[in-house]
Amino acid sequence: MDVVRLIQAAMAARDNAYAPYSQFGVGAALLTQGGRIYTGCNVENAALTPGCCAERVALFSALAQGEREFQAMAIVGGPLDRPLEQGEYCAPCGVCRQVMAEFCAPTFSILLARGPDDFLQYTLAQLLPLPFGPGNLGASKEG
Numbered sequence: 001m002d003v004v005r006l007i008q009a010a011m012a013a014r015d016n017a018y019a020p021y022s023q024f025g026v027g028a029a030l031l032t033q034g035g036r037i038y039t040g041c042n043v044e045n046a047a048l049t050p051g052c053c054a055e056r057v058a059l060f061s062a063l064a065q066g067e068r069e070f071q072a073m074a075i076v077g078g079p080l081d082r083p084l085e086q087g088e089y090c091a092p093c094g095v096c097r098q099v100m101a102e103f104c105a106p107t108f109s110i111l112l113a114r115g116p117d118d119f120l121q122y123t124l125a126q127l128l129p130l131p132f133g134p135g136n137l138g139a140s141k142e143g
């Protein structure tokens with residue numbers, strides 16, 4: 001996995017964050033098993049709840065292109081009015097972790113990055129233990 005390329009893609013996506021209300025910009029870059037990268041940024045809304053996190057924008061974008069197999073996601077986030085501080089990593093919200101669990105294996109890698117050479121690496125299983133998933137409903141992920 002080209003970690004540097006993935007983090008740089010997340011940083012570039014963050015430049016497109018639409019976050020006039022929180023002033024908190026997030027970029028995400030999702031790596032498919034086939035090696036493609038899909039990016040997302042957070043997109044806020046004056047009515048607040050219609051907004052969406054960068055992680056889900058990236059995932060939904062990839063899914064809409066027919067992708068179903070994923071290996072990793074890099075996430076870069078923080079206040080837009082100043083540089084990211086030491087130790088300031090943006091972890092995915094609970095809703096995004098749940099959406100990841102729908103499509104990604106427990107071994108899916110999640111990189112919380114400040115830059116290409118400064119990141120923490122977790123698996124989805126570490127960030128969302130004991131997930132509620134398709135298996136609980138006896139459903140398959142096909143279709």
Ligand code: THU
Pocket residue numbers: 019022024025026041042043044051052053054055077090091092093096
């Ligand atoms: N946000 C994300 O895009 N991803 C995260 O992991 C955490 C939060 C966004 C949502 C909202 O636009 C802003 O950051 C502040 O919560």
